[in-house]
Amino acid sequence: MSATVCAEGDCTEKALARGLCSRHYQRARRRNELPPSLRRVSLVKPHRLTNVDRTNATADCSRCGQGVPIRIGKGRGNECKTQHNASKNKEITRKRWYKYKYGVTFSERERMAEEQHHTCPVCRTVTDQLVVDHCHSTGRVRGLLCHHCNLAIGFLRDNPATAVAAAVYLLDS
Numbered sequence: 001m002s003a004t005v006c007a008e009g010d011c012t013e014k015a016l017a018r019g020l021c022s023r024h025y026q027r028a029r030r031r032n033e034l035p036p037s038l039r040r041v042s043l044v045k046p047h048r049l050t051n052v053d054r055t056n057a058t059a060d061c062s063r064c065g066q067g068v069p070i071r072i073g074k075g076r077g078n079e080c081k082t083q084h085n086a087s088k089n090k091e092i093t094r095k096r097w098y099k100y101k102y103g104v105t106f107s108e109r110e111r112m113a114e115e116q117h118h119t120c121p122v123c124r125t126v127t128d129q130l131v132v133d134h135c136h137s138t139g140r141v142r143g144l145l146c147h148h149c150n151l152a153i154g155f156l157r158d159n160p161a162t163a164v165a166a167a168v169y170l171l172d173s
Contacts, residue, residue: 047080054078102132102141112144121144122153 006013006021020028028034036104049070050060060066061080069081089124095106109132114117119126122145130144136158145153 047082049078049080052078098132098167101141104141105134109144116144120144120149122146122149 004019006015006024007019008024010084011021011022011024016022017025018034025034033064035086046062048062049059050062052059052070054072057070057072058067059078059080061068061070061082064080064082070078071081072078090147098104098106098109102173113128115128116130117126118130120130121143125146127146129147131147132151133139133142133145133152133153135142153163156166156168160164
C-alpha cells in the first residue's frame with residue numbers, strides 16, 4: 001500500500017490534508033489559495049471584521065453590520081461581541097454536547113422526551129429534567145431517565161443482576 005504524495009508540483013512529502021503536505025496546505029490556506037474543491041465548507045457565514053476602531057471598540061462585521069461593538073482580543077485577535085456571546089451561550093453549548101457526547105441531536109432528545117411523556121420509565125416521575133442514559137461499554141443510547149435513576153443505574157455498574165439483587169434486598173428488609 002503506497003502513501004499518497006503531495007499534489008503540489010515537485011513535492012515528494014506525504015499528503016496529510018486535502019491532498020497536500022502540511023507545509024503546502026498551511027501556505028495555501030494562509031494565502032487563501034486553496035481551490036474550491038479543497039476548501040472547508042461552512043454553512044454559517046463567518047464574522048469578518050473590517051474598519052476596526054480600537055479606541056471605540058467598534059468595527060464593521062460582515063454578518064452583524066456596521067459599527068458593532070467588538071471584543072479587543074489579546075493573542076487571539078478581535079472578535080464581534082455577538083460572535084463572542086454566541087460561543088459562550090449555554091443553550092448552544094448544551095445542544096452541541098448531546099451530538100458530541102451521545103450522537104443524538106437536541107431535537108432527537110426532545111422527541112424522545114415527548115414519546116416518554118416527560119416521564120422516567122424507572123420511577124415514573126414526570127419531569128422536564130430527563131437526562132440521556134447510555135451504555136458505557138458500547139455508547140448506545142438506551143433512553144431518557146430522571147437524574148436519580150440514571151445515577152442509580154450507573155452506581156450499579158449497568159449490571160442487571162446487581163439491580164435485581166438490590167431489588168430483592170429492598171423487598172426483604
